[in-house]
């Protein structure tokens with residue numbers, strides 16, 4: 001009678017010890033992992049310039065003096081007639097209800113009285129209001145600029161065409177809150193997401209997932225174009241891979257805003273760059289905008305400047321970059337934006353000094 005009980009006790013004891021050993025093993029294992037992870041984190045932190053803890057605050061306080069709010073509001077009064085995040089960046093998930101309930105041309109409710117049209121209030125924008133924004137162009141001027149930390153210190157970071165950032169983060173920062181792509185880029189992205197080459201596909205997914213919560217949107221005519229199907233492909237890939245990227249669409253093309261530049265600078269640009277349109281849009285929801293990576297010339301301080309910071313492609317001939325550059329310098333002089341060219345430095349703002357008499361003669365045209 002005693003014997004089976006004795007055996008059972010022994011067996012139970014062995015079980016208990018095994019479970020205990022397994023638990024200890026798992027604990028050390030995860031401790032080990034945690035240590036490796038901590039070391040990784042340490043490494044990435046050391047990649048960045050050493051920042052004082054109140055860096056963001058310090059930078060923004062220093063910079064505040066540069067801006068002239070009177071001029072900023074004046075500018076917003078003009079850009080606000082052409083751009084509005086409620087019209088230009090709408091949740092893609094609201095696309096169906098938009099087509100069903102609203103007239104895309106007038107942005108009014110279909111069932112409202114033609115004489116008293118009501119605005120299309122059934123769609124939402126992920127965009128809020130921000131105190132400081134960085135609008136980051138893809139110009140080669142950013143290489144070796146060390147502007148990364150400064151860019152990341154803004155409340156909202158906007159980029160164009162989903163550029164690579166991780167390998168260049170010292171110079172261009174690592175955050176993206178909004179990226180706006182053009183036709184060519186959207187085609188490239190959907191092709192990469194649909195290719196059988198798993199390396200290319202994974203790279204594109206990684207790029208889309210690099211900045212958690214990033215809004216991904218488009219700048220041209222969306223409704224009735226293939227862009228709508230392409231955005232669906234991107235949206236599906238994002239959902240299937242559990243990325244936190246938000247897809248959005250414009251109810252009208254950024255190019256419908258050509259008159260803005262006539263009103264603003266008296267220029268009739270047939271094709272303002274995505275960067276300039278992005279600034280105009282941002283000015284409607286950002287108080288203080290700093291612009292990085294917008295420099296069209298081929299040389300800066302006797303050094304060659306590549307067109308993009310991430311590739312060796314020659315410049316695109318479509319835009320009036322020289323005049324756009326002159327406009328940015330003028331807006332900087334007026335305190336409407338901070339236009340950063342050259343190196344960023346934590347303790348001194350080592351950028352082109354701006355005066356009231358900026359010489360806006362045509363800069364030397366770059367040869368491609």
Ligand SMILES: *[C@@H]1O[C@H](CO)[C@@H](O)[C@H](O)[C@H]1NC(C)=O
Nearest residue numbers: 035037038039040042043046
């Ligand atoms: C992280 O770096 C600091 C200073 O460089 C060092 O004191 C600390 O031990 C490092 N931590 C780990 C987990 O490597």
Ligand SMILES: *[C@@H]1O[C@H](CO)[C@@H](O)[C@H](O)[C@H]1NC(C)=O
Nearest residue numbers: 052053054055057058059061
């Ligand atoms: C930031 O820290 C430095 C030294 O720690 C201090 O002198 C400075 O006043 C601080 N700046 C702000 C804006 O808090």
Ligand SMILES: *[C@@H]1O[C@H](CO)[C@@H](O)[C@H](O)[C@H]1NC(C)=O
Nearest residue numbers: 067068069070071072334335
């Ligand atoms: C802002 O700019 C306007 C016009 O250029 C000027 O009259 C005004 O004094 C400026 N305000 C500040 C605070 O510098």
Ligand SMILES: *[C@@H]1O[C@H](CO)[C@@H](O)[C@H](O)[C@H]1NC(C)=O
Nearest residue numbers: 070071072073074075076077
């Ligand atoms: C902007 O427009 C509003 C109303 O349209 C007007 O009250 C305000 O004075 C304008 N601000 C500037 C700086 O022009």
Ligand SMILES: *[C@@H]1O[C@H](CO)[C@@H](O)[C@H](O)[C@H]1NC(C)=O
Nearest residue numbers: 195196197198199200201203
């Ligand atoms: C996938 O694309 C990469 C980059 O273009 C290329 O190096 C690689 O050979 C391709 N792999 C296959 C299986 O085609």
Ligand SMILES: *[C@@H]1O[C@H](CO)[C@@H](O)[C@H](O)[C@H]1NC(C)=O
Nearest residue numbers: 356357358359360361362363
């Ligand atoms: C700009 O510079 C050029 C050459 O240095 C000079 O001829 C021109 O008068 C200047 N323009 C202005 C507006 O200062």
